[in-house]
Amino acid sequence: MTDQDLIERYNYDKFVPDKFMPWMRFGESPNLGEKAPDFPLWHAETQKETSLSEIWSSHLYTVVEFGSFT
Secondary structure (H helix, E strand, O other): OOHHHHHHHHOOOOOOHHHHHHHOOHHHOOOOOOOOOOOEEEOOOOOOEEEHHHHHHHOOOOOOOOOOOO
């Protein structure tokens, strides 16, 4: 699947189960208290790349919130 295919699948035109259910993979999420997998992040203003592990190693607590404005 290309990046463009993924973007088109994600930006669905109707909020119906057939379109959003493939994205609802809560069973793959870490359990409460379990360390999250590391992944790259970019600062919103500077676009400087960092990673989740760099952030959690610098702070006692780290809250990661994901959302969508589609």
